[in-house]
Amino acid sequence: MEKNLNDSICKEAVFERIYNKYSKDLYAYLYYKYGEQFNPNDKTQDAFVKLWSNCKKVTLSKAKSFLYTVANNMMLNEIKHQKVVLKHQQTQPKDYTYETPEFILEKEQFLERYNKVLARLNEEQRVAFLLNKTEGKKHSEIAEMLGVTQKVVEYRIYSAFNILKKELKGFKIK
Incomplete structure (x- = not known):
């Protein structure tokens, strides 16, 4: 696959080869690193969507690195979001009013x-x-x-x- 560096990721056949080669490994990486609660399957799919939308900017030799970096960042963002949600849920609503x-x-x-x-x-x-x-x-x-x-x-x-x-x-x- 990486023999021909002139292949564009924007070509469907090339993109499909990248997907078939890296999707299971990327899912497994996210699953074992972060667990099931952060939807590693969704993040894997989102990473490939992002690769497809940036196919002109990413070279074939950098595709794997791009996918893993994007997916990892998505997981980290999800964890940050969950922390904010948890903090918000733990905040006690005020139990006072300004009424005399x-x-x-x-x-x-x-x-x-x-x-x-x-x-x-x-x-x-x-x-x-x-x-x-x-x-x-x-x-x-x-x-x-x-x-x-x-x-x-x-x-x-x-x-x-x-x-x-x-x-x-x-x-x-x-």
């Missing part, structure tokens, strides 16, 4: 009052209001679900909203 304890307490108290007022609404108002505001259903969808007219649904939501606004100071909804 007073704000957190107020939020909890407001939620408690909100749930009490919701519980005091009659069932028709509560169902229509929650379907609209928490599940995002349209008035026409709610009317169809409940078997009433759209105007009835609008009235139930409006009356529930008025009760919540009256009972809860600062209650606003979008």
Whole structure:
């Protein structure tokens, strides 16, 4: 194979000879050096793809060296990447917020009052209001679900909203 140095790697027959000659050895080298977890078969294939894309720059006598260097560098890059992933996975997310304890307490108290007022609404108002505001259903969808007219649904939501606004100071909804 290496008898004729004028053979171009860009010729399919020459490239195929290089592939048949070095692919198993390159795979074995990567497998025994780095193990199975870093996909030595994929790195072997990628090295040959890189050789093919650089076939005009690489001479036939340097093909083996090019393949082994490229494949080895790919494995080292994969190991670096895995280390970064592992480090990121081990990083603990912050367990604090910038909310003051007073704000957190107020939020909890407001939620408690909100749930009490919701519980005091009659069932028709509560169902229509929650379907609209928490599940995002349209008035026409709610009317169809409940078997009433759209105007009835609008009235139930409006009356529930008025009760919540009256009972809860600062209650606003979008």
